[in-house]
Amino acid sequence: MSQVAAIPNAVTVREAGESDLAAVLALYAQPGLDDGQVLGIEEARRVFARFSLYPDYHLYVAVLDGTVVGTFALLIMDNLAHLGTPSGVVEDVVVAAECRSQGIGRRMMEFARARCAERGCYKLALSSNLKRERAHQFYDDLGFDRHGYSFHISP
Numbered sequence: 001m002s003q004v005a006a007i008p009n010a011v012t013v014r015e016a017g018e019s020d021l022a023a024v025l026a027l028y029a030q031p032g033l034d035d036g037q038v039l040g041i042e043e044a045r046r047v048f049a050r051f052s053l054y055p056d057y058h059l060y061v062a063v064l065d066g067t068v069v070g071t072f073a074l075l076i077m078d079n080l081a082h083l084g085t086p087s088g089v090v091e092d093v094v095v096a097a098e099c100r101s102q103g104i105g106r107r108m109m110e111f112a113r114a115r116c117a118e119r120g121c122y123k124l125a126l127s128s129n130l131k132r133e134r135a136h137q138f139y140d141d142l143g144f145d146r147h148g149y150s151f152h153i154s155p
Contacts, residue, residue, distance in 0.1 A: 010064055010065070011062050011063065011064050011069070011070075011103070011104050011107045012062070012063045012064075013060055013061070013062050013063075013107060013108055013111040014060065014061060014063065015058050015059070015060055015061075016048075016058075016059040016060060016061045016071065018045060018048060020059075020061050020068055020071075021041060021044045021045060021048060022041060023061070023067075023068035023071075024044075024059065024061065024068065024071045025038045025039065025041070025044055027068070027070070027071055027094045027095075027096060028071075028092070028094060030094065030096075030097055031097075032132075033094055051073075054075065055078075056075065056076040056077070056119070057073070057074070057075045057076075058073070058074055059071065059072075059073050060072055060073070060074060060108065060111065060112075062095070062104050062107060062108050064099065064104070069095060069096045069099045070093075070094060070095040070096065070099070070104045070105065070108050071092065071093075071094055071108075072090055072091070072092055072093040072094070072108050072109075072112065073090070073091045073092045074088060074089070074090055074091075074112050074115060074116075075088065075089045075091070076088045076115065076116060076119050076121060077089070082122050085120060085121065085122040086116075086119055086120060086121045086122070087116075087121050087122055087123050087124070087125065088112065088115070088116035088119070088121045088123070088124040088125070089124075089125050089126065090109070090112050090124065090125070090126040091126070093105065093108065093109075093126070093135075095108075106142060109142050112124060125147075126139070126144070127150035128150075
């Protein structure tokens with residue numbers, strides 16, 4: 001059996017706890033993501049505590065052999081449009097550089113999609129920086145459709 005086929009079953013995706021924050025910050029600090037510019041652990045704890053104020057906003061980690069090797073945040077939000085059907089938004093997806101292309105990101109997105117299906121979401125959406133072409137191919141390969149445009153502005 002190939003390593004790619006074996007790893008997704010060995011990876012556990014679970015809700016993150018405060019004890020996971022240092023590992024999550026290390027993932028975000030990788031080159032091409034936040035390039036070392038991450039929150040300090042105390043500020044991260046404060047932000048993480050605010051997640052609980054949202055009805056369905058969670059940080060998840062992918063764990064392989066006891067080590068956090070990936071993370072993402074998932075917000076499932078209620079809507080007045082779409083007949084009140086909720087939608088999901090994935091943010092901050094990252095896999096440790098040495099673990100990429102081994103099925104871990106796929107496992108995380110399958111987990112997010114399953115959570116959205118359980119909640120009856122009509123869509124799971126995400127945005128990706130234009131320069132992250134490898135990530136775009138990854139999402140294409142998972143069956144995500146390129147839909148519309150993503151816009152942002154500094155407040």
